[in-house]
Amino acid sequence: MAVKINPHVSVDCVIFGFNDMSLKVLLIDRNQGLPLLRQTAPKSLKLPGRLVYDDEDVDTAAVRVLKELTGLENIYLQQFNVFGSPDRLNKKEDLEWLQSLTKMKINRVVTIAYYSLIKLNQSLPCDGKVIWANVMKVPKLAFDHNEIIKRGLLNLRRELKNEPIAFELLPKKFTIRQLQSVYENILDKKLDNRNFRKGIAKWDYITQVNEKEKNVAHKPAQYFKFDKRKYIKQQIDYLLDK
Amino acid sequence: MAVKINPHVSVDCVIFGFNDMSLKVLLIDRNQGLPLLRQTAPKSLKLPGRLVYDDEDVDTAAVRVLKELTGLENIYLQQFNVFGSPDRLNKKEDLEWLQSLTKMKINRVVTIAYYSLIKLNQSLPCDGKVIWANVMKVPKLAFDHNEIIKRGLLNLRRELKNEPIAFELLPKKFTIRQLQSVYENILDKKLDNRNFRKGIAKWDYITQVNEKEKNVAHKPAQYFKFDKRKYIKQQIDYLLDK
Numbered sequence: 001m002a003v004k005i006n007p008h009v010s011v012d013c014v015i016f017g018f019n020d021m022s023l024k025v026l027l028i029d030r031n032q033g034l035p036l037l038r039q040t041a042p043k044s045l046k047l048p049g050r051l052v053y054d055d056e057d058v059d060t061a062a063v064r065v066l067k068e069l070t071g072l073e074n075i076y077l078q079q080f081n082v083f084g085s086p087d088r089l090n091k092k093e094d095l096e097w098l099q100s101l102t103k104m105k106i107n108r109v110v111t112i113a114y115y116s117l118i119k120l121n122q123s124l125p126c127d128g129k130v131i132w133a134n135v136m137k138v139p140k141l142a143f144d145h146n147e148i149i150k151r152g153l154l155n156l157r158r159e160l161k162n163e164p165i166a167f168e169l170l171p172k173k174f175t176i177r178q179l180q181s182v183y184e185n186i187l188d189k190k191l192d193n194r195n196f197r198k199g200i201a202k203w204d205y206i207t208q209v210n211e212k213e214k215n216v217a218h219k220p221a222q223y224f225k226f227d228k229r230k231y232i233k234q235q236i237d238y239l240l241d242k
Numbered sequence: 243m244a245v246k247i248n249p250h251v252s253v254d255c256v257i258f259g260f261n262d263m264s265l266k267v268l269l270i271d272r273n274q275g276l277p278l279l280r281q282t283a284p285k286s287l288k289l290p291g292r293l294v295y296d297d298e299d300v301d302t303a304a305v306r307v308l309k310e311l312t313g314l315e316n317i318y319l320q321q322f323n324v325f326g327s328p329d330r331l332n333k334k335e336d337l338e339w340l341q342s343l344t345k346m347k348i349n350r351v352v353t354i355a356y357y358s359l360i361k362l363n364q365s366l367p368c369d370g371k372v373i374w375a376n377v378m379k380v381p382k383l384a385f386d387h388n389e390i391i392k393r394g395l396l397n398l399r400r401e402l403k404n405e406p407i408a409f410e411l412l413p414k415k416f417t418i419r420q421l422q423s424v425y426e427n428i429l430d431k432k433l434d435n436r437n438f439r440k441g442i443a444k445w446d447y448i449t450q451v452n453e454k455e456k457n458v459a460h461k462p463a464q465y466f467k468f469d470k471r472k473y474i475k476q477q478i479d480y481l482l483d484k
Contacts (some may be wrong), residue, residue, distance in 0.1 A: 004419030006248045007294070009326070009352050052249070057406030058352060082321055082354050084251070110251050110300060110352075111326050162404040 007108040012049030014152035019120035024132040046142040062216040071125040076115040082109040121226040177220040205231035249350040253304040254291030261362035266374040288384040313367040319356040326352040366461035409468040417463040447473035
């Protein structure tokens with residue numbers, strides 16, 4: 001009847017970054033800065049993640065680990081899935097790295113995955129320490145981190161459908177072409193211009209600004225803005241507030 | 243540097259049930275069927291949950307535990323949050339119960355919470371074994387289970403906004419009054435009839451059926467149905483499919 005169970009618990013962070021051109025994901029080299037490992041070890045990329053401390057809440061651990069490993073802070077991290085297959089440490093090199101890092105005998109790690117989406121066109125404190133890989137061209141990573149990113153991306157796409165996150169990646173005034181580019185990059189799909197405009201036309205929380213693009217080679221495009229108040233009114237919540 | 247960490251990992255299931263009248267949540271009595279505990283122990287209610295086995299994926303554990311403890315199966319369980327505060331076992335009676343059940347020394351349990359929403363107007367295999375408590379009148383539960391239900395409910399309300407789950411709780415043909423009742427019960431709020439109808443009028447995936455209520459004391463109400471194809475077309479996905 002008694003069940004011998006002592007998996008370790010870790011957190012892993014999937015940080016998506018958008019830079020107007022493409023959707024990227026933040027990776028670190030697990031061999032960098034570890035003097036105990038061979039200096040000649042080749043790059044071995046993974047998500048920023050570590051075990052949770054004894055006396056630490058899991059959400060606190062995610063914030064701590066992201067800061068320690070990348071320098072990033074004040075980022076809204078959201079849990080999206082737990083990866084708890086007993087086979088997660090099947091690869092010999094993953095298990096060796098983990099035991100060398102932690103000095104513990106480890107058989108199993110259940111990891112809680114967090115994600116976030118940030119704008120990359122500001123200078124980030126983690127520049128230089130980390131690798132931003134194109135989401136569609138992520139190399140083979142340690143553990144099941146490719147799978148974690150894949151699930152994180154599905155989550156982000158669902159969020160793009162349900163929440164107005166696209167507008168957080170755009171300037172206050174934006175063109176329909178810019179908005180379409182956010183959708184195309186996150187969905188990894190070329191969208192038909194005409195259908196996109198037809199679809200967008202129904203979103204009456206996107207309103208025209210009395211201004212057009214300037215100094216462009218092509219025909220200047222109209223600027224739009226996101227009307228957050230109008231958006232909120234359209235949500236079911238508005239049924240409650242009156 | 244080395245971190246001594248061996249929390250145990252459990253799963254807990256928040257099963258919401260809707261029965262036309264109210265929203266309920268499934269609880270079990272942790273003292274029932276445990277001969278080792280005092281037979282005179284008073285009822286002590288909690289969510290169905292147990293530790294994850296050594297060789298078991300966490301999602302598999304959730305399905306197993308729900309079936310073992312309640313008889314319920316073939317229910318779509320979705321992870322919604324991990325509760326990992328180091329203080330979760332602070333109450334003496336919770337720790338004692340857990341150690342008596344598992345015969346293990348336990349300091350900390352990180353639990354993965356799953357949820358589901360089911361219709362209660364069919365005879366369920368778990369009848370008799372479990373308690374369905376009104377979500378708004380849940381008594382004091384073991385561990386942090388009141389908090390877990392609260393978070394599960396927030397999650398359900400977000401889902402109600404983003405996904406067409408209300409229609410899964412209704413018959414194929416339904417009146418606007420019935421639809422409003424689903425929203426009122428899940429949101430725990432009386433909605434203004436006129437505003438609700440105004441809001442619903444914009445959802446053109448709810449279409450009129452050529453039929454009215456029969457044999458009712460009041461003025462017979464119009465029946466409507468949910469047009470799933472139309473709904474899907476309205477989602478952003480439809481931008482992709484043409």
